Amino acid sequence: MVEKLSLTFKARKAIFNRTFKHRPPPACPAVRDSEKRNRRAGRRLSDVLSFIDSLKNTTRPTVAEISLQAIAYNLRGIREKVGKNVKIMGVVKANAYGHGLAEVARSIAGTSADYLGVAFPEEGVALREQQITAPILVFTLATRSQAHLYSEFNLEATVCSLEDCRLLNAVGEKSGKTLSVHVKIETGMNRIGIQDKKLNRFLKSIKKMRRIEIKGVYTHFAQSGIRDKKYTKQQLSNFYGALEIIKNANVSPEYIHCANSGALLDMPETYFDMVRAGITMYGCYPSLESSESIPLLPAMTLKTNVAFVKWIEKGESVSYGRRYFAKRETKIATLPIGYADGYARLLTGRVSVLIHGKKFPVAGTICMDQIMVDVGRSDVRVGDEVVLIGKQGRSAISAWDVASFIETIPYEIFTGITSRVPRVYV
Numbered sequence: 273m274v275e276k277l278s279l280t281f282k283a284r285k286a287i288f289n290r291t292f293k294h295r296p297p298p299a300c301p302a303v304r305d306s307e308k309r310n311r312r313a314g315r316r317l318s319d320v321l322s323f324i325d326s327l328k329n330t331t332r333p334t335v336a337e338i339s340l341q342a343i344a345y346n347l348r349g350i351r352e353k354v355g356k357n358v359k360i361m362g363v364v365k366a367n368a369y370g371h372g373l374a375e376v377a378r379s380i381a382g383t384s385a386d387y388l389g390v391a392f393p394e395e396g397v398a399l400r401e402q403q404i405t406a407p408i409l410v411f412t413l414a415t416r417s418q419a420h421l422y423s424e425f426n427l428e429a430t431v432c433s434l435e436d437c438r439l440l441n442a443v444g445e446k447s448g449k450t451l452s453v454h455v456k457i458e459t460g461m462n463r464i465g466i467q468d469k470k471l472n473r474f475l476k477s478i479k480k481m482r483r484i485e486i487k488g489v490y491t492h493f494a495q496s497g498i499r500d501k502k503y504t505k506q507q508l509s510n511f512y513g514a515l516e517i518i519k520n521a522n523v524s525p526e527y528i529h530c531a532n533s534g535a536l537l538d539m540p541e542t543y544f545d546m547v548r549a550g551i552t553m554y555g556c557y558p559s560l561e562s563s564e565s566i567p568l569l570p571a572m573t574l575k576t577n578v579a580f581v582k583w584i585e586k587g588e589s590v591s592y593g594r595r596y597f598a599k600r601e602t603k604i605a606t607l608p609i610g611y612a613d614g615y616a617r618l619l620t621g622r623v624s625v626l627i628h629g630k631k632f633p634v635a636g637t638i639c640m641d642q643i644m645v646d647v648g649r650s651d652v653r654v655g656d657e658v659v660l661i662g663k664q665g666r667s668a669i670s671a672w673d674v675a676s677f678i679e680t681i682p683y684e685i686f687t688g689i690t691s692r693v694p695r696v697y698v
């Protein structure tokens with residue numbers, strides 16, 4: 273795919289010209305005066321600029337290859353598991369867990385996913401600017417400077433206090449629109465959420481706000497991925513308690529939801545009206561203890577090519593700080609990827625990569641833009657493909673493998689891959 277995108281100069285120019293042809297005609301006074309048109313033109317220009325940017329980037333051999341088919345496959349598995357009556361929210365926050373917000377959302381919205389979940393309203397705005405019309409829930413709380421985005425871009429808000437609701441209601445009053453909110457219930461995560469002792473008064477007050485509609489009620493689990501489900505069951509029981517209060521207050525939200533990937537895999541009793549699928553959608557299990565009750569395909573492959581190969585003598589050191597010494601005469605391959613791409617420096621001395629379907633250790637300190645690999649006597653050459661996360665031949669290095677070396681989780685590995693690494697869709 274990288275090959276396909278390495279276009280000749282002529283082809284690039286042709287695409288550039290074609291894209292520019294769609295620009296609005298040169299500004300006449302009427303056009304200049306039309307704010308709407310100007311905004312559209314601005315968007316087109318930014319599309320063109322980011323397009324040119326992406327062409328520049330795809331000349332780089334280091335890419336995160338994203339399989340949209342794998343994401344579709346995972347969502348089919350999730351659909352099979354939850355049945356046709358439960359909605360699926362595709363969680364696309366944090367640049368779709370590093371997989372590319374717009375591309376992933378475009379491929380799932382309104383088809384394999386009924387709803388989208390983002391962390392911040394700005395992510396929702398980016399989706400709307402891609403003409404994505406599916407309902408979008410924002411997980412974090414609106415601040416004063418963000419509140420207007422919810423009405424302008426038809427985003428659904430998370431609320432857990434009267435202050436949140438007053439802020440959004442004021443925006444609704446001003447814009448003449450009713451804003452949909454999902455009440456977040458505190459059940460044991462202690463991040464954001466309303467405690468049940470405050471719920472009754474909260475519901476009574478919210479009823480008086482003309483521009484707020486409670487569309488959903490939800491909570492979030494703290495450790496649904498682990499084998500022992502005791503705490504998650506306790507959270508679920510607390511959630512039921514809150515639902516009882518809500519019912520008694522004559523509030524009937526359209527959506528009750530709480531299942532994240534861990535619950536989705538192992539606890540059908542948490543499905544209610546909708547599940548919120550994050551890491552499973554990207555083909556990764558949320559914990560090493562969760563069941564594999566849904567077959568998943570990893571969507572991301574992090575790869576590059578060998579840039580340079582040389583022999584070094586026994587006893588020579590490699591990289592900054594001289595932390596690696598050759599035990600014998602050996603070949604060192606240099607790769608154009610480093611910690612500024614999200615390949616953490618902490619992986620130094622712990623991680624391997626795949627070349628010709630075989631694992632070779634990273635030699636010496638991971639640099640900002642390059643790493644070295646000890647390939648021994650193998651016939652590794654400049655231009656050979658290297659897989660850092662993913663499959664090559666019969667071998668694989670999973671995101672869990674990489675994460676475990678540095679005591680983190682695949683979520684952080686995926687989201688840590690920086691914007692310098694082009695995402696290539698296959």
Ligand SMILES: Cc1ncc(COP(=O)(O)O)c(C=O)c1O
Pocket residue numbers: 363389411492531532533534548549550551552558
């Ligand atoms: C509120 C909320 N729901 C759902 C998810 C998805 O979680 P997971 O990726 O474990 O499925 C997240 C992610 O952290 C979240 O914050």
